Amino acid sequence: MYNQKVLSIILGGGQGSRLYPLTETRSKPAVPIAGKYRLVDIPISNCINSEIKRMYVLTQFNSASLNQHIKNTYHFSFFSSAFVDVLAAEQTIHSGDWFQGTADAVRQSMHHFLQHDFEYALILSGDQLYQMDYNDMINAHVEAGADISVGTYPVNAKDATSFGILKTDKDNNITSFIEKPSSDLLKDWKSDVSDEMRSQGREYLGSTGIYIFNRELLIELMNDKTTVDFGKEIIPQSIGKLKTISFPFEGYWTDIGNIDSFFEANIGLTDDIPKFNLYDMNQRVFTHARILPTSKISGTTLNKAVIAEGCIIQAAMIEKSVIGIRSRIGKETTIINTYMMGSDVYESLEEIESKHINILTGIGERCFIKNAIIDKNCRIGDDVRINGGKHLKDAETDTYFIKDGIVVVKKGAVIPKGTVI
Incomplete structure (x- = not known):
């Protein structure tokens, strides 16, 4: 050999x-x-x-x-x-x-x-x-x-x-x-x-x-x-x-x-049969073993969605999207054609109260997210609308970046409630 x-x-x-x-x-x-x-x-x-x-x-x-x-x-x-x-x-x-x-x-x-x-x-x-x-x-x-x-x-x-x-x-x-x-x-x-x-x-x-x-x-x-x-x-x-x-x-x-x-x-x-096969036991992809809990999904319509471990999801619909570890998604939210990387840690109730956090890590309620990459540890408030696509010009702000119609929310960014991109 x-x-x-x-x-x-x-x-x-x-x-x-x-x-x-x-x-x-x-x-x-x-x-x-x-x-x-x-x-x-x-x-x-x-x-x-x-x-x-x-x-x-x-x-x-x-x-x-x-x-x-x-x-x-x-x-x-x-x-x-x-x-x-x-x-x-x-x-x-x-x-x-x-x-x-x-x-x-x-x-x-x-x-x-x-x-x-x-x-x-x-x-x-x-x-x-x-x-x-x-x-x-x-x-x-x-x-x-x-x-x-x-x-x-x-x-x-x-x-x-x-x-x-x-x-x-x-x-x-x-x-x-x-x-x-x-x-x-x-x-x-x-x-x-x-x-x-x-x-x-x-x-x-x-x-x-x-x-x-x-x-x-x-x-x-x-x-x-x-x-x-x-x-x-x-x-x-x-x-x-x-x-x-x-x-x-x-x-x-x-x-x-x-x-x-x-x-x-x-x-x-x-895709139904992805070109990159994560399910081949002879060609396994190794990574950090995090010992996370199973994902919990309530009232969500899933279509061609990949959901990683440790997620808490109450969205209305997730379609053709990859949802990363420890992701939290609020009620009545729709996510289409999006890669959400997830979070490094969970926020405890005590932490939320003691630090007066009003926008939690993850995606809030009644949001619409399409054609986007949400980097790690982002906080997206309620009623945020991100509609990526070729109609958007390349641009950059402190919290997001637009390239070829894809909206990239930067790592750790806070997107205030009601924001429209």
């Missing part, structure tokens, strides 16, 4: 500005998804399911909540070599800079990696939603005698302009690569894909940012301080010089790069 010889390096990404305001107080991998998980749980769970149990998560922005989540979640046997450690950007004698790119993040952290015995480095992104057995990719890498393997995913012409696009020969060797090509260049970049992918118009091989490097090669590449990014520099420069192969993946995969894709990925979980 090659997986015992693998060290996994999960890249936490930069400032996460395209996911703002969800990344205003937390790093991208710590953003809550599906009502009870965090984005970083996806690559970590894929590693655990693939029997890869030595993982580093690299981050540099707002890493406190990520540290806390990983510390509280991933406990392995005292007699095991398994670990999940967070490495935040740190000043050392050799470097005083922030991470300048994906390769630079790995370079600055190499002294930590080299304390471990490994033959293959598996480099992953902390902001993608997919389920994958990495052993398939590792086996293909070893059997091909590859120096570098790149996980690839067929994309359509519209999405291809946002990806590194590559072409391969019949043996999956990567022969050419272009970073984010303009649409007029695409006609020359079609690849031979399966009939199913072709029928969906997905004929361009996009790089997923999932890489395997042989240990000695990674050390050699990291000694060259002129390169700072894998996708833009190291992969293109390796083609023709090193045996660089493509590992095609055709399951569900999405890059949670912006508010729109984040919203779609979460609302997609309400």
Whole structure:
């Protein structure tokens, strides 16, 4: 089994500005998804399911909540070599800079990696939603005698302009690569894909940012301080010089790069047969075990709703929405096409009275919420109307943010009674 010889390096990404305001107080991998998980749980769970149990998560922005989540979640046997450690950007004698790119993040952290015995480095992104057995990719890498393997995913012409696009020969060797090509260049970049992918118009091989490097090669590449990014520099420069192969993946995969894709990925979980399967016991998604009570629902019509644990719901209707842990929703409220992340704690009656809290955590009575993301610990008063959609212009206030018609209520925001957005 090659997986015992693998060290996994999960890249936490930069400032996460395209996911703002969800990344205003937390790093991208710590953003809550599906009502009870965090984005970083996806690559970590894929590693655990693939029997890869030595993982580093690299981050540099707002890493406190990520540290806390990983510390509280991933406990392995005292007699095991398994670990999940967070490495935040740190000043050392050799470097005083922030991470300048994906390769630079790995370079600055190499002294930590080299304390471990490994033959293959598996480099992953902390902001993608997919389920994958990495052993398939590792086996293909070893059997091909590859120096570098790149996980690839067929994309359509519209999405291809946002990806590194590559072409391969019949043996999956990567022969050419272009970073984010303009649409007029695409006609020359079609690849031979399966009939199913072709029928969906997905004929361009996009790089997923999932890489395997042989240990000695990674050390050699990291000694060259002129390169700072894998996708833009190291992969293109390796083609023709090193045996660089493509590992095609055709399951569900999405890059949670912006508010729109984040919203779609979460609302997609309400489909009858979601593309991302949280119910597969062979590919379980692990997260913090909170020991919460069951959810209590009174007088609510539910249609395509995903409800996490510990909720107290009296809404009139919830439709095509994901309701996160410890959510409280008042009477006669309607929620449509919304992701509510929930709360970190419950408010006690004593606390409400002693602090004179007049807008409780959660959503009040007689509200109408549509096309929205409600971040953690928000307080939405009675009779609030949030009607997101393309009719709304992009905007930002102290309490909410509008992007592509989606209204994002900021973490901990208080929306006064009767507010209309």
